Ligand SMILES: NC(=O)c1ccc[n+]([C@@H]2O[C@H](COP(=O)([O-])OP(=O)(O)OC[C@H]3O[C@@H](n4cnc5c(N)ncnc54)[C@H](O)[C@@H]3O)[C@@H](O)[C@H]2O)c1
């Protein structure tokens with residue numbers, strides 16, 4: 001292997017790589033082959049303490065800069081990230097197994113977009129003037145929260161680090177980021193780039209480890225805010241721990257999102273949406289539309305075209321740009337997905353295509369489609385986080401809306417129809433935070449991203465994220481005498 005996947009050290013703290021071999025070893029596995037490509041160590045309490053203390057010191061200085069000065073650093077980081085997109089994408093592919101065809105356009109590029117967007121609006125983060133009666137007035141000051149903790153999932157390591165760091169830093173906070181223990185490599189590059197762009201040492205730190213490191217990080221009293229991207233069970237634990245310390249939270253959690261295809265839809269476009277919403281990143285996308293409700297009148301035509309197009313997936317070396325479908329992130333995740341496929345079969349789902357582990361080293365599985373799935377089946381109720389698409393039939397608009405909403409999750413939803421009145425009417429009634437009409441899974445930084453119900457709290461991206469990384473101080477100014485009752 002010529003590409004260097006072993007980082008200089010496990011952590012990035014106070015502006016430099018840091019190692020403490022006393023931490024539990026953490027092997028990084030390339031999912032396409034099963035090879036160990038790096039060995040890191042989980043953060044010890046000493047490393048964690050240094051990271052939080054360094055972040056505290058850096059934040060005091062950073063918060064005193066103007067938004068313009070902070071934004072300049074973020075925009076420089078975005079430029080560096082774009083210049084290095086190819087190498088960062090290759091590293092992301094090693095970290096996650098996702099095909100280079102994807103990582104070249106959806107990971108560091110999305111991270112750079114976030115740095116550029118929040119870098120560009122940092123100078124405009126102002127308070128407001130409020131005129132009151134009698135000539136009195138008030139004003140508000142938008143202040144940072146302090147040191148934020150970021151906790152990442154393994155599907156979009158660079159994107160997640162940047163979606164959290166960019167708004168946090170733009171608002172004058174510092175961050176201690178803990179990537180997923182499954183994909184610890186890419187966030188270190190984000191930390192390196194921020195330093196090169198002029199961020200003060202300690203502003204953005206990366207510490208490695210699993211929940212045993214994340215737990216103490218969240219609970220540390222020096223942490224003012226916690227932003228987690230992860231599963232609902234982890235979200236419940238992290239939210240509860242943050243609540244103990246009355247901390248701000250953003251929770252970007254899982255989903256079981258509906259994609260509704262009406263009988264007037266373009267079947268070709270709807271199949272594209274279903275593929276994007278189920279097989280991109282081998283199905284490891286939180287917002288995936290894994291319950292594909294297809295109107296009974298077009299169901300067989302839809303299934304035939306879906307099977308035909310799924311057979312065209314290029315499953316192979318993720319580093320070959322022709323490859324369009326990669327492995328699962330890990331053997332553990334592969335086994336979870338295989339378990340769901342078994343349940344789908346046992347509970348009466350009709351296997352249209354896929355369903356098998358691919359017989360080669362690494363964690364490979366075929367893109368899988370089940371038809372005749374009913375609402376009560378396990379594969380229609382639980383988040384699988386793998387390439388398993390379930391097609392459910394429907395006849396009536398009201399009925400499909402009720403069924404689409406009959407879940408604790410509420411991350412995303414999509415509708416395919418040529419009737420735009422119906423599209424807006426249906427979307428308005430769907431209980432989901434990030435919705436799509438005649439499209440699926442777009443996540444531009446300008447648009448708020450996040451879920452309702454169990455899928456999350458708060459929003460990432462867009463101007464909405466600013467509210468989640470800052471707080472308002474309001475100042476009342478009396479222009480006359482102060483009157484008191486005695
Ligand atoms: N809504 C979104 O934006 C979004 C994006 C990507 C992934 N996800 C969700 O993430 C899940 C898959 O990712 P995952 O398996 O890495 O999730 P996970 O919940 O297992 O882990 C997420 C992160 O939390 C850390 N963690 C685990 N236990 C912890 C604890 N007790 N205290 C503090 N930190 C702890 C993990 O080490 C990891 O860094 C799916 O449910 C998916 O839908 C959501």
Ligand SMILES: O=CCc1c[nH]cn1
Pocket residue numbers: 155156159284285286287441442443
């Ligand atoms: O995995 C969730 C976040 C996301 C959605 N689309 C791209 N990234």
